[in-house]
Amino acid sequence: MLCLIIDLGQGTSTATDIRLNIEVQLMREEMIMFDNVKQAVTLLLIAAAFMSGNQLNAKELPIEQAVLTAAPHVPPPITRDYSARMVVNLDTTEEIGRLADGVKYTFWTFGGTVPGSFIRVREGDEVEFHLNNRPDSKMPHNIDLHAVTGPGGGATSSFTAPGHSSTFSFKALNPGLYVYHCATAPVGMHIANGMYGLILVEPQGGLPKVDKEFYVMQSEFYTKGKYGDEGLQSFDMEEALTEIPDYVVFNGSVGALVGDNAINAKVGETIRLYVGNGGPNLVSSFHVIGEIFDAVYIEGGEMINRNVQSTLVPAGGSTIVDFKVDVPGTFILVDHSIFRAFNKGALGMIKVEGDDDLVIYSGKQDDSVYLPEGGAIQTITQNAPPPVKAASLAQRVQFGQRIYQQNCMACHQSNGEGIKGAFPRLAGSDYLLGNPKKSISALINGLSGKIVVNGESYNGVMPAVNLNDEQIANVLTYVLNTWNNNGGEITPNNVAEIRGGH
Amino acid sequence: MARIDGGNYTALYKQEGSAEVITVAPFYSDKFQVNNQQFLNFTKSTTKWSKQNIKPIFAESTYLQQFELSNTEDIANQPVVNVSWFAAMAYCKAQNKRLPTLDEWEYAARASASHIDGSRSAEFRERILRWYSMPASAGLPNVSEGEANYWGVHGMHGVVWEMVRDFNTALVTGESRGDSALDKQLFCGAGAASAVDPSDYAAFMRYALRSSYTANYTLNSLGFRCAKDL
Ligand SMILES: [Cu+2]
Numbered sequence: 001m002l003c004l005i006i007d008l009g010q011g012t013s014t015a016t017d018i019r020l021n022i023e024v025q026l027m028r029e030e031m032i033m034f035d036n037v038k039q040a041v042t043l044l045l046i047a048a049a050f051m052s053g054n055q056l057n058a059k060e061l062p063i064e065q066a067v068l069t070a071a072p073h074v075p076p077p078i079t080r081d082y083s084a085r086m087v088v089n090l091d092t093t094e095e096i097g098r099l100a101d102g103v104k105y106t107f108w109t110f111g112g113t114v115p116g117s118f119i120r121v122r123e124g125d126e127v128e129f130h131l132n133n134r135p136d137s138k139m140p141h142n143i144d145l146h147a148v149t150g151p152g153g154g155a156t157s158s159f160t161a162p163g164h165s166s167t168f169s170f171k172a173l174n175p176g177l178y179v180y181h182c183a184t185a186p187v188g189m190h191i192a193n194g195m196y197g198l199i200l201v202e203p204q205g206g207l208p209k210v211d212k213e214f215y216v217m218q219s220e221f222y223t224k225g226k227y228g229d230e231g232l233q234s235f236d237m238e239e240a241l242t243e244i245p246d247y248v249v250f251n252g253s254v255g256a257l258v259g260d261n262a263i264n265a266k267v268g269e270t271i272r273l274y275v276g277n278g279g280p281n282l283v284s285s286f287h288v289i290g291e292i293f294d295a296v297y298i299e300g301g302e303m304i305n306r307n308v309q310s311t312l313v314p315a316g317g318s319t320i321v322d323f324k325v326d327v328p329g330t331f332i333l334v335d336h337s338i339f340r341a342f343n344k345g346a347l348g349m350i351k352v353e354g355d356d357d358l359v360i361y362s363g364k365q366d367d368s369v370y371l372p373e374g375g376a377i378q379t380i381t382q383n384a385p386p387p388v389k390a391a392s393l394a395q396r397v398q399f400g401q402r403i404y405q406q407n408c409m410a411c412h413q414s415n416g417e418g419i420k421g422a423f424p425r426l427a428g429s430d431y432l433l434g435n436p437k438k439s440i441s442a443l444i445n446g447l448s449g450k451i452v453v454n455g456e457s458y459n460g461v462m463p464a465v466n467l468n469d470e471q472i473a474n475v476l477t478y479v480l481n482t483w484n485n486n487g488g489e490i491t492p493n494n495v496a497e498i499r500g501g502h
Numbered sequence: 503m504a505r506i507d508g509g510n511y512t513a514l515y516k517q518e519g520s521a522e523v524i525t526v527a528p529f530y531s532d533k534f535q536v537n538n539q540q541f542l543n544f545t546k547s548t549t550k551w552s553k554q555n556i557k558p559i560f561a562e563s564t565y566l567q568q569f570e571l572s573n574t575e576d577i578a579n580q581p582v583v584n585v586s587w588f589a590a591m592a593y594c595k596a597q598n599k600r601l602p603t604l605d606e607w608e609y610a611a612r613a614s615a616s617h618i619d620g621s622r623s624a625e626f627r628e629r630i631l632r633w634y635s636m637p638a639s640a641g642l643p644n645v646s647e648g649e650a651n652y653w654g655v656h657g658m659h660g661v662v663w664e665m666v667r668d669f670n671t672a673l674v675t676g677e678s679r680g681d682s683a684l685d686k687q688l689f690c691g692a693g694a695a696s697a698v699d700p701s702d703y704a705a706f707m708r709y710a711l712r713s714s715y716t717a718n719y720t721l722n723s724l725g726f727r728c729a730k731d732l
Contacts, residue, residue, distance in 0.1 A: 140714030
């Protein structure tokens with residue numbers, strides 16, 4: 001009893017004290033039925049919980065409801081020049097969603113999405129955080145915001161049973177881009193199931209203005225089935241412990257940032273990406289193919305590095321990158337630990353529309369034979385294989401294989417199955433096999449715009465490949481005669497016709 | 503009831519001052535979780551535990567809400583949920599039984615269909631984990647549908663969470679929840695260091711859930727069964 005009274009001493013409202021005393025009286029009567037002190041203590045804790053609402057010392061700050069957005073969107077910049085009490089209402093959910101085409105997963109989320117809602121506050125704001133765990137959750141959840149200065153980053157104060165809601169407050173002392181995540185045991189599993197997101201504490205005075213801002217977060221998934229295995233996949237503890245994920249993705253699923261979901265921009269715009277890495281295990285080598293980051297806020301902090309190609313994003317860390325898009329085209333976001341990009345899903349796209357600037361990027365201007373100086377020294381050319389012309393279908397297939405490995409495999413994969421949502425399949429492709437000659441022109445001129453391959457639509461860009469007629473004939477013949485495709489031959493003459501007719 | 507022979511088991515957490523290996527004395531356990539019909543009968547005979555009469559201090563407003571949301575006949579044989587620890591204690595007492603202790607429950611729940619201790623079997627663990635990682639939105643099965651384990655106790659995994667008598671033993675020690683060592687173990691990476699078997703994720707989840715509620719909470723997926731001394 002004594003300890004309870006001491007606890008209550010901090011309360012200010014006498015009315016509440018009285019109410020509580022009545023409750024305690026009531027409990028005394030009932031307590032007789034419980035047979036040890038521990039249970040009595042439990043009761044007292046509950047009584048104390050009734051009180052706790054009273055202990056918040058509400059300051060006189062203007063109250064604002066925080067805008068929350070799902071990736072890739074970011075709440076608008078904060079323009080006010082004073083501190084506010086930002087009220088954040090975030091739900092934790094457990095729901096089945098799409099991990100890749102045909103692949104489902106039970107995600108545990110903040111705000112119903114993976115990654116969780118983007119939160120934006122201003123340095124000096126007081127944040128009143130309400131974490132609501134939906135009644136149909138099985139698990140308790142909590143939140144550890146790396147932006148919080150205090151034990152567990154809010155984890156202990158926000159530990160919430162299903163069907164309950166916790167409130168805690170913190171002051172956003174340090175500006176920067178911070179990861180938040182669930183920290184309930186087993187922590188690894190709560191993170192692996194999707195419980196992470198970003199909170200931006202905007203510095204007073206704001207960040208330099210840009211035209212567009214986006215939210216990109218990388219993470220891995222460890223599933224019982226292999227990459228692409230269909231159906232509802234469950235979490236694989238063994239793979240998580242050995243840190244070998246089946247999926248490495250941006251924004252929670254394969255293809256979340258490609259095709260119709262790609263980020264769009266116009267030539268001349270400056271883009272800012274708020275990039276996070278939820279992990280749970282891997283460090284990202286974040287890179288945008290064809291762009292150089294003009295400015296990188298290293299690890300989401302204050303230090304700026306300029307003219308950066310790839311930047312590290314630690315698991316449980318972030319980075320902010322700014323760059324101006326000068327030329328049109330599709331720029332590919334990757335984790336440059338590159339097998340993750342082409343084989344596990346870590347691929348996104350920024351589509352930039354506008355006019356070419358041939359000074360910045362010319363496209364291919366010339367293709368000529370390269371004769372190194374001292375070409376007269378014959379030893380090199382003597383050892384080099386003579387230019388080969390395939391003499392038979394079998395030979396064409398054989399030569400074509402090498403060309404495929406060097407020019408096509410990175411995108412269409414060694415098994416010809418492509419990458420769902422990014423690069424179409426060549427194995428059994430109705431698009432290719434229906435009219436193989438159409439693909440000759442695709443190789444000569446490149447291919448872009450929407451196409452449908454075996455019922456899946458793609459809206460990507462295949463660059464023109466720099467191959468001669470013989471080579472194009474060989475590689476296409478190889479493709480037609482491999483992976484159970486239905487055979488056929490493309491000759492150099494077929495290619496020449498289309499090149500000439502173009 | 504089913505007789506559970508006594509035995510030893512290693513608790514997930516080694517608490518300060520407690521033995522590494524815990525000896526559980528033999529006891530009886532209900533074969534099934536308490537179902538809605540049984541609990542309803544209890545509230546009719548002991549009306550202070552009925553929805554109308556229960557004191558707010560003993561249960562939250564969602565207490566027994568399934569009877570408002572569904573026909574009693576439809577859910578009669580489903581495990582009772584949305585029931586507080588206080589109410590569960592009172593129910594068992596009225597049957598001359600009691601809630602099992604945490605150690606009793608964990609000890610009995612380690613049994614697979616064929617072994618007293620199935621917890622080393624990867625397949626047994628995987629099956630438990632699968633339930634934990636499915637959303638709770640689907641309807642509950644009848645209590646009799648739960649699979650029987652070695653002791654003849656049904657549905658200890660894969661139906662609902664179950665209450666134990668000393669669910670928050672670990673956390674209520676010490677002066678404040680926030681600072682107790684176990685609390686830290688549950689939230690921080692450090693937890694793995696003192697957990698006896700860090701790969702037993704299913705057990706981790708049960709400990710986490712137990713420490714997330716207090717005795718008046720009523721959860722959608724939390725039920726109970728009773729136990730008894732020999
Ligand atoms: Cu969680």
